[in-house]
Amino acid sequence: METLNLKQLSDNRAELQTKGDLDAMRDIMHEEFRYVDSSGRQFDKETFLDQFVDPASVQWISQDTVTFDETVSGEIALIQILLEERFILGTNAYEGRFWVLHVYVKENDKWLWQGGQATMINEL
Incomplete structure (x- = not known):
């Protein structure tokens, strides 16, 4: 049951x-919230929202989950995802596969996204 809930989240x-x-x-x-993108840049909650959510900064074409795996221990969940993403950031278009680790914490029976880290996957 937890897997379905975290996948939906x-x-x-x-x-x-x-x-x-x-x-x-x-x-x-x-x-x-803390996040490190595939270029090694660090973001807090507001800077992440400004850079990767605000339509004034980023235009998302697609973000597709290829694989999903989770590990839950008490009030902490680690989610490993392989994402295929296409987006435009400023005047630059990006397309690629990213291995992403997301951390969620449960507070007052609600899962919150604590942060994570992304790594670009170079496929030969």
Whole structure:
């Protein structure tokens, strides 16, 4: 049962992000949110929203989950995802596969996205 809930949460996060729903994304993110992108840049909650959610900054073409795996221990969930993404950031178009680790914490019976890290996958 937990797997289905976390998969739905992960899919919901992706949908909110690609739609540019800043308020709904803010609601599912932990106040101490931290993220490291595939270029090694670090983001807190507001800078992540500004860079990767706000439609004024990013235009999402697609973000598709290829694989999904989770490990849950008490109030912490680690989710490993292989994503295929296409988006335009500023004047640059990006397309690629990314291995992503997302961390969720459960507070007051609600899972919140704590943060994560992305690595671009170079396929030969």
